[in-house]
Amino acid sequence: MAGCCLSAEQKESQRINAEIEKQLRRDKRDARRELKLLLLGTGESGKSTFIKQMRIIHGSGYTDEDRRGFTKLVYQNIFTAMQSMIRAMDTLRIQYTSEQNMENALLIRDVEVDKVSSLERKQVEAIKKLWEDPGIQKCYDRRREYQLSDSAKYYLSDIDRISVPSYIPTQQDVLRVRVPTTGIIEYPFDLENIIFRMVDVGGQRSERRKWIHCFENVTSIIFLVALSEYDQVLAECDNENRMEESKALFRTIITYPWFQHSSVILFLNKKDLLEEKIMFSDIIAYFPEFSGPKKDAKSAREFILKLYQDQNPDKEKVIYSHFTCATDTENIRFVFAAVKDTILQLNLREFNLV
Numbered sequence: 039m040a041g042c043c044l045s046a047e048q049k050e051s052q053r054i055n056a057e058i059e060k061q062l063r064r065d066k067r068d069a070r071r072e073l074k075l076l077l078l079g080t081g082e083s084g085k086s087t088f089i090k091q092m093r094i095i096h097g098s099g100y101t102d103e104d105r106r107g108f109t110k111l112v113y114q115n116i117f118t119a120m121q122s123m124i125r126a127m128d129t130l131r132i133q134y135t136s137e138q139n140m141e142n143a144l145l146i147r148d149v150e151v152d153k154v155s156s157l158e159r160k161q162v163e164a165i166k167k168l169w170e171d172p173g174i175q176k177c178y179d180r181r182r183e184y185q186l187s188d189s190a191k192y193y194l195s196d197i198d199r200i201s202v203p204s205y206i207p208t209q210q211d212v213l214r215v216r217v218p219t220t221g222i223i224e225y226p227f228d229l230e231n232i233i234f235r236m237v238d239v240g241g242q243r244s245e246r247r248k249w250i251h252c253f254e255n256v257t258s259i260i261f262l263v264a265l266s267e268y269d270q271v272l273a274e275c276d277n278e279n280r281m282e283e284s285k286a287l288f289r290t291i292i293t294y295p296w297f298q299h300s301s302v303i304l305f306l307n308k309k310d311l312l313e314e315k316i317m318f319s320d321i322i323a324y325f326p327e328f329s330g331p332k333k334d335a336k337s338a339r340e341f342i343l344k345l346y347q348d349q350n351p352d353k354e355k356v357i358y359s360h361f362t363c364a365t366d367t368e369n370i371r372f373v374f375a376a377v378k379d380t381i382l383q384l385n386l387r388e389f390n391l392v
Contacts, residue, residue, distance in 0.1 A: 072226075072233040073381060074255060076300075078291055079262035080284045081218070081273060082188070084307040084364035085238045088262065089225045090213055091370040092236060096227040100212055108207045110155050111215045112193065112200060117151045118216075119190035120165055123177050126184040134173045142168050162201040169194045182269045182319065188311060189214040213365045229378060258301045258381050261288055263346060265339055265361075266311035269319045279324060281342070289349040292357075301384050303377055304359040306343055309335070310366070 077085045093099060124143045127134070134140055142164035149161070168174050178191070192214055193200065200211075207215075223238045267280035292302055313335040321338050322328045325345070330337030343359055350357055358380055360373045 071231065072235055073257040073385060074235045074237065075258050075260055075381070076256045077236060077238045077260050077262065078287070079305075080264075080280065080287055082216075083262040083264045083267075083284065084305075084362075085262055086217070086219050086223070087213055087364040088260075088305070088307075088370065089223065089236055089238050091364060091367060092225060092227055092234075092374070094209065094367055095371050095374065096229060096234075097225075100209060102206055105207045105209070105212055108212050108215055109205065111217060112207050112211055113157055114151050114154050115187060115189060115214075115216055116157075116165065116193050116197070116200070117146065117149050117154055119187055119194060120146050120168060121149070121151065122184060122186050123174055123190075124168075126177050126180070126186075127173065130177060130180060130183060132173050132177050132180075135171050136167065139168055139171045139173070157201045159201075162197060165194070166197055169197070179318070182271075185273050187216045188266070188308070189216055209367075210365065213367075230382075232382070234378075234381075256297065256300045257385060258303055259291060259297060260303045260305060260377070261291065262305045262307050262364075263288070263342070264308045264311075265306050265342055266308045266315050268312075268321050268338075268342065269315070269324050281324075281345075285345060285349055288346055292350055292352075292355070301381065302355065302357050303380070304343075304346055304357055305362045305364075305373070306339060306346075306359060307362045307364050309339060309361045310363045312339060 077088060079085055124147050126132075127143070134143070145164050146161065146168065178186075181190075193211075199205070219238055221239075224235060225238070226233050226235045228234075263284055264280070267284065270280045272278045272280055272283055288304075291297065316335050316338050317333050320332060321341070322332075325341070328338070328341050330341055339361055343361075347357060347359075358377070360376065362373050363369045
């Protein structure tokens with residue numbers, strides 16, 4: 039009798055074991071179908087913009103209703119930018135050309151940005167007059183000396199379009215909205231029956247200690263660098279060069295034991311801003327080892343690429359690099375097609391399928 043019972047228990051045990059084995063095989067197969075991409079880089083390097091592009095290119099995009107949800111943020115970005123410049127006018131001791139703009143500055147300075155949900159006519163006129171003031175333009179040209187969003191000029195130059203009552207943000211407006219990422223944002227999208235799970239973590243220093251648990255089983259690291267930051271300082275520490283901080287983070291990341299088997303893809307982003315900036319801000323003033331010609335964006339970006347490649351102590355490990363402009367959908371579509379092929383090839387190799 040006992041033998042009979044035992045046999046039933048054994049059968050049940052074998053059935054459970056078979057189920058577990060089956061589930062493990064399924065998990066392994068699913069893990070092969072899901073690739074985790076970790077987006078890393080210091081604050082404002084373009085990680086969130088890149089995720090928005092993935093939604094546009096490989097996801098559902100942004101409907102009119104979705105875009106309408108960004109209206110308030112666009113308005114707030116405009117006030118934040120103008121308030122930054124008004125404060126910098128004082129700090130940098132730049133005079134307004136028009137005396138009336140001192141009053142306009144007071145009007146805009148006192149606005150509580152978090153509470154902004156619309157643009158009043160009086161505020162729009164004040165912002166337009168301020169933006170046209172040669173003093174503010176001089177202040178804008180010196181933006182590396184204080185913190186100003188890269189989108190400031192884009193929005194302020196388009197204030198007439200943005201301030202109409204029927205305004206709905208365009209796709210480009212949505213891409214340029216600046217909202218600091220706090221915590222972790224995941225965006226999964228399906229490509230050729232494979233789930234690409236993109237993970238964006240906060241780039242500011244205070245956020246970095248929260249990254250740790252994202253690190254395991256990552257297929258690839260996509261590290262973003264803002265090419266235009268060679269002459270800028272950190273938001274958290276105003277005497278540390280942003281590119282030095284980014285370079286140090288890159289070295290830390292690629293030497294982590296967790297990432298030994300992850301492929302590393304380097305996006306040298308904001309190439310459009312580098313081309314603009316290199317005309318008046320000499321890279322040699324910040325990186326004396328630069329030996330290329332002045333005002334030459336191609337030499338500057340190749341030099342910056344080498345700075346990052348030199349952080350890699352493991353010469354066996356390949357770093358795949360691309361120059362990008364995260365606000366340009368066609369550029370990102372083209373670059374990510376190449377990245378996807380690289381990741382899939384490497385992944386197949388890991389599973390001995392090529």
